[in-house]
Amino acid sequence: MNTTLHATSQVLERHDNLFEQQHLVVAGQLADAYPLQLLEQVASLQICCNHFGHYQYFSEQSHSKLSCQFSAQAQLQENSNALLFFMPKAKQEAAYLFACILPQLQQGAEIFVVGENRGGVKGCEKLLASYGIKLNKIDSARRCSLYFGTLNQTVPAFQLEPWFEHFEVALPAKTLQVKSLPGVFNHGKLDEGSQLLLEQLPAMHGAVLDFGCGAGIIGASQALLYPIQISLLDVSAYAIASTQATLKENAIAGTVIASDGLSEVKQRFDFIVSNPPFHAGIATQYETTETFLAQAKQHLRENGELWIVANSFLQYESLIKQHFSRYETKLDNKKFKILRCCV
Template structure:
């Protein structure tokens, strides 16, 4: 899954002398064994990731102990390497969380795909660094280097929480940078909620994002036992905040697909992930559609919203033997299948 070096890491491999003077704190869009490459040529880096899949993979493939969560632990770091995430807002967030751990004079590096926002590195670092230099460019990727010249203020997680109302449900949604549906309810989720109907028993919100679906279901069906899973730590944190903001309760935990899920459900409901990094991403949803029936009680249902052009009905039929289209508009369709 993460075995081959990405073009960004291949470019970084030309700069190991610069990157391996000190144990760097590495975070952002980690998609390969760049930490292992750095460790082989210098002091082992400290790795912080918001991606549970990557956390599990790296934990099992070398002796490092990566950190998984919405922010790194408050342990001082000697330098920082940020691999540019897809969302610029998330890059701002990660810098705000990590730079306070560095002393003045510490090196700061930002690397990424040239089409992925890395060219914004000078602006991103301007509040804390006098000069930001582009030190390499290859494989359609670039590396920027700077020195921390002004101490970064202590990280305050609450400053990064956004909120917007769901007036129909009388709910407030809490969001964090980079989390899906960060500042408004997307049209697909609205269509799903409008067609979910009454639910009962044990319900799984798969790929919970900011917790919109789960909170809405709890408000409409207060008797359900809700579990919310996501691969992204910022999404999990946002879901917990949304629940707390609205006086609701659910079990929220990280899971790569259904890997950490136990037992059987009366309903699995999802607006599943469609993009990962800079690439269109279907694998997680395809696995869900193939495996969901094994996690449902007899008579339990899978309820899904998806872009109308995606070939999900065929996959649902392969897993369940049937697929019902509950609703559709010009862009989205709601699918249901029963175990």
């Protein structure tokens, strides 16, 4: 977890007094450890994490006022009377979170929304207007804005199922039924990179790990085609819930792992397949994938293989050479590369 304060948190620091004695809920696209600074002011602090690494970090903090959870469907304490919401880049993810959280807040709860201007924070005004919440901008600095409003009407209870997007992925002689929630990579459709990877993958056997599984497309498709033991891993609570729903929809048995990188993985595999992430919010971020490539070999059995798809501008080959004695480019269409690495 980043302990250097993001621009949004620097704006919030100017308004710490707004949260005094509140039973505060923190949710959305957290970027740093700022919420911990509020422990002296608030009556209680609930942090709703959709990133497993953030959940691990906050869980390690011992404080009587603090509770945190990792879930795609937050469960709040009955006394929750204030929300500090970090606006995600994806508007549909924000809509999903508001629909989940607002019904659980007390009448008259105070709503604070903060976000980057270029990240679309202004979209919160329209989203919350549908709940009768009129927002006022109370600060603007560091290319960020902070809004305030009050919840004065009853909000319908949250229903998870309607938020799933359903779509199909055609496979050789099979069709995979996919379910995905807002906040999942390429929500509601098969992305081009994963499609290319599916077309290049060999026949699978043994134990297979889908790293950064999203809605479970790559791993679940292989489990439909071959008699394998499939594990699917992601850092996102939305991805974990989506993958579980995809497996259930296709009657596939598999192990779903919430993990920040490979930290929660204990076994070795015959294959690791991945369309690894390289974005964090609105920024490009390579650290997760670089760490994954450095550690993947330790989780492969003898003669095991790592298959990844990457945007062509990402120069992963130099890092791969440090850890794998053999690798080859199976496809390069100038937009995407399919790389095969062998132990």
